[in-house]
Amino acid sequence: MFASAFTLAFLPLLAVASPQIYGPAPGPAPATSAQAAAAAPSAPPSTSGQINIDVAPGGNFVFSPANVTASNGTLITFFFPDVAGVSHSITQGDFSNPCQPIAAQNGQNGFDSGLQAGTQFTLNVTNDQIPIYYFCKFPTHCGLGMVGSINAPSTGNTFDAWMSAALKVGSSEQTLQDNGPQTGGIGAVATATPAATASGSAGSSGSSGSSGSSGAMALTASSAMAAVFGLGVAMTLLA
Ligand SMILES: *[C@@H]1O[C@H](CO)[C@@H](O)[C@H](O)[C@H]1NC(C)=O
Ligand SMILES: *[C@@H]1O[C@H](CO)[C@@H](O)[C@H](O)[C@H]1NC(C)=O
Ligand SMILES: *[C@@H]1O[C@H](CO)[C@@H](O)[C@H](O)[C@H]1NC(C)=O
Ligand SMILES: [Cu+2]
Numbered sequence: 043m044f045a046s047a048f049t050l051a052f053l054p055l056l057a058v059a060s061p062q063i064y065g066p067a068p069g070p071a072p073a074t075s076a077q078a079a080a081a082a083p084s085a086p087p088s089t090s091g092q093i094n095i096d097v098a099p100g101g102n103f104v105f106s107p108a109n110v111t112a113s114n115g116t117l118i119t120f121f122f123p124d125v126a127g128v129s130h131s132i133t134q135g136d137f138s139n140p141c142q143p144i145a146a147q148n149g150q151n152g153f154d155s156g157l158q159a160g161t162q163f164t165l166n167v168t169n170d171q172i173p174i175y176y177f178c179k180f181p182t183h184c185g186l187g188m189v190g191s192i193n194a195p196s197t198g199n200t201f202d203a204w205m206s207a208a209l210k211v212g213s214s215e216q217t218l219q220d221n222g223p224q225t226g227g228i229g230a231v232a233t234a235t236p237a238a239t240a241s242g243s244a245g246s247s248g249s250s251g252s253s254g255s256s257g258a259m260a261l262t263a264s265s266a267m268a269a270v271f272g273l274g275v276a277m278t279l280l281a
Pocket of ligand 3: 083109195196200
């Protein structure tokens with residue numbers, strides 16, 4: 043009696059949660075059932091004043107879009123996939139020294155998300171008059187071309203030239219230490235460390251608020267658990 047009432051109560055949740063749980067596996071790595079439940083977040087469409095960038099979409103070591111134009115005050119949010127064993131970073135670089143963190147300027151360090159999975163990290167553009175270059179510090183990724191730019195010029199130090207410079211570093215890329223998330227930045231600043239991203243955030247808009255997103259995360263996790271539990275009860279009833 044209890045079991046059947048419980049199952050009925052959770053069937054709607056099961057239906058709601060299924061697309062997130064049984065959606066396509068995020069990357070090339072074989073997914074366990076636990077990882078399958080944590081589907082890769084994909085960036086919602088950008089809106090005016092809010093640019094959303096996918097980190098390593100489809101398991102490819104790229105940012106998408108990798109080259110954007112953003113005026114002062116624009117927020118740029120990076121969505122890191124939740125794939126076991128592979129993390130990525132948004133680390134501010136220097137055009138003349140690819141795959142290395144930019145040196146501090148006037149006591150200000152570059153931004154650095156640190157190695158992340160299943161989180162989102164937001165930059166606020168504070169000087170749209172300078173190009174901003176960044177790369178992923180996970181070993182080998184920068185040398186494989188995992189780089190991006192904000193307000194890169196159309197000639198000279200373009201996004202393409204930045205990418206070429208990184209590819210030229212290639213396998214001689216130095217392994218960088220993960221210092222965890224660093225706020226601040228030069229030309230664009232992170233005002234908060236990365237926040238957990240809900241796996242079901244794809245398509246939802248206005249997910250830049252970190253407190254809102256952790257709430258969504260908790261909701262998603264509990265729906266998923268309820269769904270799995272509900273399924274178990276349903277199968278018991280059918281047996
Ligand atoms: C972005 O930075 C600008 C300039 O520092 C500031 O006025 C604005 O409030 C910031 N935006 C957010 C959402 O923090
Ligand atoms: C953006 O802010 C920077 C730093 O304050 C300033 O130098 C620049 O002129 C601003 N850009 C525009 C288009 O006003
Ligand atoms: C990158 O963006 C800048 C600014 O929009 C643009 O001028 C340039 O052509 C772009 N470069 C590439 C390689 O897409
Ligand atoms: Cu990476």
